Amino acid sequence: MSATPPLTSARRPTLRTATSAEIFTRIITHGPVSRVEVGRLTGLSPAKVTKTVGPLIRDGFVTEGEHAESSSPGRPVYPLSVVPRSMLAIGIKVNVDEIVAVAASIGNEVLTSTRRTLARHDPETVVREIVRCVRRLVAKLGDGADRLVGIGVSVSGDIDSASGVVRHSPLLGWANVPLGATVAREVDLPVVVENDVRALARSEQWFGLGVEAESFAVVTIGAGIGCGIYVNGDVVVGAHGVVGEIGHLPLAPPDAECVCGRRGCVEAVASSGAIRDAVRAGHDDPALTLADAVALAHSGDRAAVDAFDRAGTAIGAALAVTANLVDPEVVVIAGEGVMEYDLYERRIREKFTAHAFGAAASCRLVVRRHTFIDWACGAAVAAFREALRPVV
Ligand SMILES: [Zn+2]
Structure with a gap:
């Protein structure tokens, strides 16, 4: 390159x-x-x-x-x-089929953005496309590029932010990929890698719910099921960096196989891929798409309605566990799955209400329709946070 x-x-x-x-x-x-x-x-x-x-x-x-x-x-x-444009950062959200990148200001403005479709999502391809996105954004910024303080890359899975290593991303099929160091070799800026849901929670911490709420959880539904938790003034990372992996709580039927290799995980019935596969099986149609599954569910098709019901029940159980463990003031339900939230909503609320203990049941459930631009802004916040580390 x-x-x-x-x-x-x-x-x-x-x-x-x-x-x-x-x-x-x-x-x-x-x-x-x-x-x-x-x-x-x-x-x-x-x-x-x-x-x-x-x-x-x-x-x-x-x-x-x-x-x-x-x-x-x-x-x-x-x-x-x-001063909003005194510092800029590039935020990049890596999806299985697409990279979404923004140049954002410390004042929470998106100055410019770009996207790249991914035909493949092996590490080499993803790094190449990330670098292309960075170059395109730098070119679009022109003279403003000298205000860039860093690049944040957000990826789903178990991320070691300190070393920039993607330890395990079941969705991407990656294990121990030194993403931060590899991207940093190609671009002349500091690179920080963050779990995507945690980055979204950090964005809420700075520019959304965190401004007013004492505590909140961001639960994302879609290709994966994740959770970012904000308590005591910060987003929780945990000793091993895997706080909030509610998609892998064993709350689904024990025979359901998960992309992580285990059985009974929430994601095994509630991820968009699991929902699509269940409807495919019900119709014996291996070519059926997620959009088809959504359309079938809206039309009352039994297999599709059942698939969304199972997903909603598992997500509702995961929300109740989150509320019982953390007792947040607000739970934001986000992720691309909320676009079809009406298909899950009844089961989510039923299961949540049935299992949220005592006053935890009074935590507010709020649906927020983030776009992937918002997710990318979360990655930019991760880059800003890194730039604000005290100079020793
Ligand atoms: Zn799992």
């Missing part, structure tokens, strides 16, 4: 401590926000906030707004906001 056009080294704020990074992050997520409010959100003194914010304003990452009314008379308030 030819070399990427040289990029000016990415400019990032100098944040020397975790508290400085926390202050800057709160300005990103809550701006325009007063220094007093940043202090309240972080538990830090206004003096510490002022000391951190000064260099960020001087270096063009944070801006002070017009004087706003203060609740305490005589104290002027100049709310702080991030």
